[in-house]
Amino acid sequence: PQVLVGQRVTILGRDGDVAGVVGKKAIHLLEAEERTKASKTKQLWVDVGAADREGVAELGLRVGDPMVIAQGMVRLARDLIASRAIDDRIGAFVVLEAIRLLAEEPGALTASATAVATVQEEIGYQGGGARTSAYQLEPDVALVVDVTFSTDVPDIDKKELGEHELGGGPVLSRGSAAHAEVFERLAAVADSEGIPYTIQASPKATRTDADGIHLTRQGVPTGLISVPNRYMHSPNEVVSVEDLFNTARLIAAFIRDLDGSTDFTPR
Structure with a gap:
């Protein structure tokens, strides 16, 4: 309020x-x-x-x-933008950009990808549209795109939140809702593509759609990729445009790397 x-x-x-x-x-x-x-x-x-x-x-x-x-988007210095509802409209943008990248090389795909925009993630969370979508689609693997706290501002405890800067690339989660093999594959793809990233520990609930998806049906191997965001849940959230495109690149490369032999069983 x-x-x-x-x-x-x-x-x-x-x-x-x-x-x-x-x-x-x-x-x-x-x-x-x-x-x-x-x-x-x-x-x-x-x-x-x-x-x-x-x-x-x-x-x-x-x-x-x-x-x-009633607040529009404005451009700040460097490649930063400020807008209301960046959490999580940029998630929809990133996913659509990833699909666009995949469409440029359809012959390189052996897996099918479905983009989903969900509702009710922020209110009385019981899984919302993420849970119902995952139930219907029965995916072999799911990637969730959200935002996380950027820690490159004053009065932030980096010992608690880690170091996640605007322009530092996507943030990969590790924890109970983030499947270990999905994380390892995301990190490996980011390394091979030269995409910068940081890692965030999420030992309990992530408070994202990942919480609902990974427990759907018999369980869905789920990865959580977040974009660093300043001033979350305010009328002027701030993100780096480069981070958005790098996150989309990572998702597209991850999907291209999947084939019929891909196994997400933890070893």
């Missing part, structure tokens, strides 16, 4: 988009104790300029209409 205060939003109404502003009691009117506390959702509201309930209805708005922060 703290990042929402004062933000402009776009409400997706049944008659079209409606502009609004997230409101809160002015700081001048807050008690001294209130000023030191983070905002709570119940203390915020969205002002669309209507005078009353009827005015809101005339705009085509109803309880439960979704809304998004």
Whole structure:
């Protein structure tokens, strides 16, 4: 809620988009104790300029209409970009770019690849669309693309999170949801392709779609590839464009390397 205060939003109404502003009691009117506390959702509201309930209805708005922060993408120095919802729209971009790379050399493929964009990863996580998609597709192996914390900013404990910089390449997870053989193959492919990468320990839940996929049906060998991301879950998340393309290259190369003899049984 703290990042929402004062933000402009776009409400997706049944008659079209409606502009609004997230409101809160002015700081001048807050008690001294209130000023030191983070905002709570119940203390915020969205002002669309209507005078009353009827005015809101005339705009085509109803309880439960979704809304998004009205924030576009901007380019920063080097190859960095800032935007809302980079987590995890860039996952969809990376996967589509990987599919595009594969389509350039269809004769080099012996495996089939399916790209899936899922829902409900962020809310009340029970596997969401990732679990249902994996159940239907029954893949031999799955690669999940998400973001992880970039640690090249002030006030970050690298002893806890590791060192993952923007421009440092994709981050490969190791842990209970990340299949050991899939990780080893990803790392080997990255080395052979000259793609920089770092490794992240995820001993418990990854809080990504990997958690739902790897436990589907009889179990799915799953790899988790993450893109370093600054200011996660804020209106201005920041990533490196080079990291996006390197992640797509890694996925495409991994898939090209698969054949009928590929075995993900841990040895």
